[in-house]
Amino acid sequence: MNQNNHLVIMAGGIGSRFWPMSSEERPKQFLDILGCGRTLIQLTLERFAPIVPMENVWVVTGEQYATLTREQLPDVPQENILLEPCRRNTAPCICYVSWKIKKRNPQANIVVTPADHLVTDTDGFRQAIEEAMEFTAETDAIVTLGIKPSRPETGYGYIKADLAYSSSRKKNIYRVDAFKEKPDAATAAQYVSEPNYLWNAGIFVWSVSTIINAFRVYQAKMSNGFEKLLKTLDTPQETDAINKLYATCDNISVDYAIMERAEEVFVRPADVGWSDLGTWGSLQAQSQRDEHGNALIGNNIAVYDTTNCIVHTTENRRVVVQGLDGYIVAEKDGILMICRLSEEQRIKLFH
Amino acid sequence: MNQNNHLVIMAGGIGSRFWPMSSEERPKQFLDILGCGRTLIQLTLERFAPIVPMENVWVVTGEQYATLTREQLPDVPQENILLEPCRRNTAPCICYVSWKIKKRNPQANIVVTPADHLVTDTDGFRQAIEEAMEFTAETDAIVTLGIKPSRPETGYGYIKADLAYSSSRKKNIYRVDAFKEKPDAATAAQYVSEPNYLWNAGIFVWSVSTIINAFRVYQAKMSNGFEKLLKTLDTPQETDAINKLYATCDNISVDYAIMERAEEVFVRPADVGWSDLGTWGSLQAQSQRDEHGNALIGNNIAVYDTTNCIVHTTENRRVVVQGLDGYIVAEKDGILMICRLSEEQRIKLFH
Numbered sequence: 001m002n003q004n005n006h007l008v009i010m011a012g013g014i015g016s017r018f019w020p021m022s023s024e025e026r027p028k029q030f031l032d033i034l035g036c037g038r039t040l041i042q043l044t045l046e047r048f049a050p051i052v053p054m055e056n057v058w059v060v061t062g063e064q065y066a067t068l069t070r071e072q073l074p075d076v077p078q079e080n081i082l083l084e085p086c087r088r089n090t091a092p093c094i095c096y097v098s099w100k101i102k103k104r105n106p107q108a109n110i111v112v113t114p115a116d117h118l119v120t121d122t123d124g125f126r127q128a129i130e131e132a133m134e135f136t137a138e139t140d141a142i143v144t145l146g147i148k149p150s151r152p153e154t155g156y157g158y159i160k161a162d163l164a165y166s167s168s169r170k171k172n173i174y175r176v177d178a179f180k181e182k183p184d185a186a187t188a189a190q191y192v193s194e195p196n197y198l199w200n201a202g203i204f205v206w207s208v209s210t211i212i213n214a215f216r217v218y219q220a221k222m223s224n225g226f227e228k229l230l231k232t233l234d235t236p237q238e239t240d241a242i243n244k245l246y247a248t249c250d251n252i253s254v255d256y257a258i259m260e261r262a263e264e265v266f267v268r269p270a271d272v273g274w275s276d277l278g279t280w281g282s283l284q285a286q287s288q289r290d291e292h293g294n295a296l297i298g299n300n301i302a303v304y305d306t307t308n309c310i311v312h313t314t315e316n317r318r319v320v321v322q323g324l325d326g327y328i329v330a331e332k333d334g335i336l337m338i339c340r341l342s343e344e345q346r347i348k349l350f351h
Numbered sequence: 352m353n354q355n356n357h358l359v360i361m362a363g364g365i366g367s368r369f370w371p372m373s374s375e376e377r378p379k380q381f382l383d384i385l386g387c388g389r390t391l392i393q394l395t396l397e398r399f400a401p402i403v404p405m406e407n408v409w410v411v412t413g414e415q416y417a418t419l420t421r422e423q424l425p426d427v428p429q430e431n432i433l434l435e436p437c438r439r440n441t442a443p444c445i446c447y448v449s450w451k452i453k454k455r456n457p458q459a460n461i462v463v464t465p466a467d468h469l470v471t472d473t474d475g476f477r478q479a480i481e482e483a484m485e486f487t488a489e490t491d492a493i494v495t496l497g498i499k500p501s502r503p504e505t506g507y508g509y510i511k512a513d514l515a516y517s518s519s520r521k522k523n524i525y526r527v528d529a530f531k532e533k534p535d536a537a538t539a540a541q542y543v544s545e546p547n548y549l550w551n552a553g554i555f556v557w558s559v560s561t562i563i564n565a566f567r568v569y570q571a572k573m574s575n576g577f578e579k580l581l582k583t584l585d586t587p588q589e590t591d592a593i594n595k596l597y598a599t600c601d602n603i604s605v606d607y608a609i610m611e612r613a614e615e616v617f618v619r620p621a622d623v624g625w626s627d628l629g630t631w632g633s634l635q636a637q638s639q640r641d642e643h644g645n646a647l648i649g650n651n652i653a654v655y656d657t658t659n660c661i662v663h664t665t666e667n668r669r670v671v672v673q674g675l676d677g678y679i680v681a682e683k684d685g686i687l688m689i690c691r692l693s694e695e696q697r698i699k700l701f702h
Contacts, residue, residue, distance in 0.1 A: 020669075020671075302701065304697070304701075305694075313687070317685055317686075317687070318371075318685060318687070319686075319687045319688075319689075320686070320687070320689070320701045320702075321689045321690075322688075322689065322690040322691060322694055322697065322701070323678070323689075323690060323691040323694055327674070329689065331682075331687055335668075335669040335670075335671070336664070336669070336670045336680075336682055336687060337670075337671045338670075338672045338673065338675060338680065339671070339672075339674065340673060340674040343656075343673055343674055346655070346673065350653065350655075350671045350673070351671075
């Protein structure tokens, strides 16, 4: 295992779409949403454990999730759990942790991942990440993971790859032509029909020097802010200093702040059973289903004349469902929600 | 109030059709199934309280429901709560309590009612019962309450009244031509189209001497069994003696044992908003509904795009329902059931 490999798990999301299973008190990444005995953040750490030393694992999350993170990831060093005082999207998060990592190891090579995604082909996934890390260890490239689309999804950004231009060092790594915002349905259908459009999964690989340089060039103010705190980092004054600085940071994604502006951006296509589990529908699609297409997450669920439903309940709670087609039935902490899968975008209006 | 008036509440049912709200541990009569703050057995007692002295109220129930009965009906004298050791339908129940009443007051005049029915026009109901009791106080008639049918129900027995032959003493009380078993749909439609067919609500009025005589004639063995225990009744030996006798009694309804055989049988037609609340559908029909036909029983239920549903949950539990039409959603004690109203006869298979 390369001792320069670092992992950054971004765990600041509040998972409002999975209500009532998720809540601001316990968002999706801290839930065993698949009913497999492990939470999504635990699955995320497991996925990278063979290729990143545990002392190089970093988690950036909201300060209200400090206890949950420590409980669920007891092997991650406490000092590697960075707490954000407020939500500022992914750019400040990555800038902060990158300066922390640079201070500890200027040769670090980093993979950044959301905490709440699912990958079913973990071997293929790790192979893709390792290839990307080997590449960024030797170059000043920024590499994104590009997921082979399986449907004309309008909820994701797309990466347009230049498949004619693969890296001379890594044949599976291609130059990025452009990042495309979430498309409309017709555009998404067009993208899916072409081999060079890939989903942007928000999983990035770069050396610490590359990403710090990119911040210096494209987000000079933000980068300077954190650089000025370099001496304060890893001291008792760090929290106060970060809290003050964070409040002044732009609320901006790393995609917009860096990726869409940088020059040496590459993509590693991957077909690894990835899902962002961003919707109940995607959770249903990724869960084990019975012969009638029902995903039943819970230990005591009985269904009759029921098809294409997802039933999600806390352990051992008894649920009997008759005669539903295409519904979400979710029950937790004294709250029961029943909603058509096709109407799940309205869930945020329910709580 | 006539001091000879007695009330018998039959409360032995196990309410299996209202699962999961009702259970063998707490059947329907002991539940606030309407969400009005009173259980059905409490509503039943209230309905009769103006016409029967409290010391003349009797409850016959299963021995496992003794505590529930005492808790819910604290004003009913403890010695008037008779406990059945096993379920033997209504004939042994009525025979037992009739001998108990006869021993206390040979002039008693009795109304017998199930514990778990609903009446919305309580004034009209009491007027009908009082007329019937005035009639049975002066005659040896057996009177049944006959509910004016509102639909071609196939789940009830019917009473065919001879509307040309009203009693000379009470113009609203008619001789019964015949009792009709639960009809098929075509027969039920025929019944509803004729003015002289009424639902048999299982509510009976008779003097204690009349019903004891009827048991002596039509159920001699059963009647003898209880008569032999006459000296034992109201002694510490009563429970043991009754337990032994009950096990030997036929499992038979009073309709079949007495009503269909007796001679002087009359009916008092009544249109008093009666329901046996025998199904979720009837509960929905009797509950307050919103403008979309939803009966929402619970304090924190929100519905969207939802019509003709009944949602029943324990107090303050939060429920959100989107996009259902014609369903039961019932949740209690860690059990959630969702079922089409049209399929509710299958509920007994679910538990």
